[in-house]
Amino acid sequence: MGYTSTWEKTGGIVTLTPWLAPIVWEGTFDPQLIDSIYKQQNITIATTVFALGKYTQFLKNFLESAEQQYFVGFCVRYYIFTDKPEEIPVVKLGNERYLTVIKVPSSNRWQEITLRRMEKLEKLIEGLLANEADYVFSLDVDTKFYGHWGAESLGRLVGVIHPGYYQTSRNQFPYERRPESQAFVPLEEGDYYYGGAVIGGLVRDVLQLAKTCRKQLEADAAKSIEAVWQEESHLNKYFIYNKPSKLLSPEYLWQDFKAKTNEVKVIRFSQVIKNYAAVRPNP
Ligand SMILES: CC(=O)N[C@H]1[C@@H](OP(=O)(O)OP(=O)(O)OC[C@H]2O[C@@H](n3ccc(=O)[nH]c3=O)[C@H](O)[C@@H]2O)O[C@H](CO)[C@H](O)[C@@H]1O
């Protein structure tokens, strides 16, 4: 695909940030070409996913669809954090695809489960990932892959534009607005609103992100303050001062209940519809 055709196909869509990071949309890249470039490098992609309490029910669809769409042909190592190892489904994995289950304590607050992901990610990378993988993605489990997700998503530090806010103006972003929180963002700052469901990049860069957010979460906890969107708020703060080198468009994080729009030509990964009251341990 040539340079001109790239621009012709992207009508109406912003494909570069003001700091010249690509925003990945259908039509801006050639999936076969990019995959073939990265395949020569023999890389391993670690993928962490948390399934605590009733969220183990999402694993089967997550893993089965990932095997169809996610880094097909690459070495992928899944790390599943759970308090219920006996509920991990048996899913047939492709060649060079591995799954490790890591037992973690249960929690009766969903907010604690989501924010603890930063600490667990940090420890996992420090413990073993540094030698086992080149890139890492941390993904929500209440999701399903519907389309190709390959090497076009790789970069030093990768965030996803939240599907609910890609057409929203900055002052409407749901950043943490209380100055007491470490996640505080003033009204005149911020570039995009990123979703907490997808974080990626080189192992070293994701480690730095996880460590920083973990410390900020602890500082907040010491003051008995919890950011409005837990670790997602801290992630958004981090990305303002440590800009991602690549952004994924909402094609990489949609929501099943949302109607498809003109801009989004392909839905690759999407939050499934869930009954919050039925799956979460607390309101
Ligand atoms: C689309 C998106 O960006 N989603 C974010 C959003 O809400 P969500 O409604 O997507 O949050 P959620 O309930 O899916 O929780 C996030 C993740 O935590 C895990 N989990 C949660 C509860 C539980 O009982 N068991 C369990 O395992 C699971 O991996 C889940 O995917 O805000 C959260 C902030 O707290 C996270 O930043 C989510 O990533």
Ligand SMILES: [Mn+2]
């Ligand atoms: Mn979710």
